[in-house]
Amino acid sequence: MSRRALTLLVAGFMVLALGVVGALMKVPYVVLSPGPTENTIGEVDKKPVISITDRQTYPTDGALSLVTVAYQGGPGSRIDLMTALRGWLDPNVAVVPEETIFPESRTAKQVEEENTVEMANSQDSATAAALTELGITYGTAVTVVTTEKGQPADGKLLKGDEINAIDGKKVTDTEMVQGTVRGLKAGTDVVFNVTRGKETLDVTVKTTQGDQGRSKVGLSMQAKYKFPFKVSISVGDVGGPSAGLMFALGIMDKLTPGSMTGGKSIAGTGTITPAGExxxxxxxAQKMVGAKKAGATVFFAPADNCAEALKSVPDGLRLVKAETLHQAARALESIRAGKTDLPACTPR
Structure with a gap:
């Protein structure tokens, strides 16, 4: 073999080796792809996704499906460059920087734990929103989650305390408590009426100076709902708050006579507040692809996602704007009636 041929052979081998090494190199990106869908009025592992006890329920039909996004990568399990390249070439997949999913300040485990908590809160908010839309009354309890060490509430208000009133005014939600405290001058005494176990007592706490000149006591709270019947939601290993809208619609469907879907396969996404926003x-984009693959013909998209959704909506999937639970429920009525004047997504 000539020296020239040998040189070319060695050079080619080195290029190939570098290519292989480069393709296997770990990169700080996450691949997002369409995840599984779950019918909120159906079953998962032969168990109802939504179970309601101590209240009459009605048969349902069709599907009101939540949609998810699957991901590859993240701290401790980074993808290689070849996987990222394949993702960039796939129109149904998104490749995003790792920090957009896993902020540097939090570990992958912390993100997963936060998603689990968000899912639980989403289920409570969805139940509250559904009952509000149906005119079914329920109670709300504001409880203490934590207090900041060294702050006025530390050692006076305890985890699990249920706040009934503040300065003699009945507490309706966490925002009401925060607003009352912030409206006081630093150094002012504020009286919390709380239920602690079986005891009800008044606890006096002095406000202190907080951020942006607003008073605080160093208190973290959580709203807990007192529903007149039990609503249980089980979707397996799914986290995050984005299924709120579909949970709320599923609860409404089970609590009302007739089928809200008219037998059609409907999917959607969106967080939900107790007021139904x-x-x-x-x-x-990935959620719409998953919905289409699952057989959905209509997709509810939050108003703030409409512009993005319009760029990649799959053929055969009708996009419907959902600003509120009420609007989505009325849209389902129109779909059942065969009407075409549905809330439409428009580019901004």
Whole structure:
């Protein structure tokens, strides 16, 4: 073999080796792809996704499906460059920087734990929103989650305390408590009426100076709902708050006579507040692809996601804007009636 041929052979081998090494190199990106869908009025592992006890329920039909996004990568399990390249070439997949999913300040485990908590809160908010829409009354309890060490509430208000009133005014939600405290001058005594175990007592706490000149006592709270009947939701290993809208619609469907879907396969996404406001989510493009693959013909998208959704909505999937639970429920009525004047997504 000539020296020239040998040189070319060695050079080619080195290029190939570098290519292989480069393709296997770990990169700080996450691949987002369409995840599984679950019918909120159906079953998972032969168990109802939504179970309601101590209240009459009605048969349902069709599907009101939540949609998810699957991901590859993240701290401790980074993808290789070849996987990222394949993702960039796939129109149904998104490749995003790792820190957009896993902020540097939090570990992958912490993110997963936060998603689990958000899912639980989403289920409570969805139940509250559904009952509000149906005119079914329920109670709300504001409880103490934590107190900041060294702050006025530390050692005076305890985890699990249920706050009944503040300065003699009945507590309705966490925002009411925060607003009352912030409206006082630093150094002012504020009286919390709380239930602690079986005891009800008044606890006096002095406000202190907080951020932006607003008073605080160093208190973290959580709203807990007192529903007149039990609503249980089970979807397996799914986290995050984005299924709120579909949970709420599923609960409404089970609590009302007749089928809200008219037998059609409907999917959607969006966070939900107890008042029924629908909020934006991530991964809308991948969620629409998952919905289409699952057989959905209509997709509810939060208003704030409409512009993005319009760019990648799959053929055969009708996009319907959902700003509130009420709007989504009325849209389902129109779909059942065969009407075409549905709330439409428009580019901004």
């Amino acid at each position: 629908v909020g934006p989510i991530g991964g809308i």
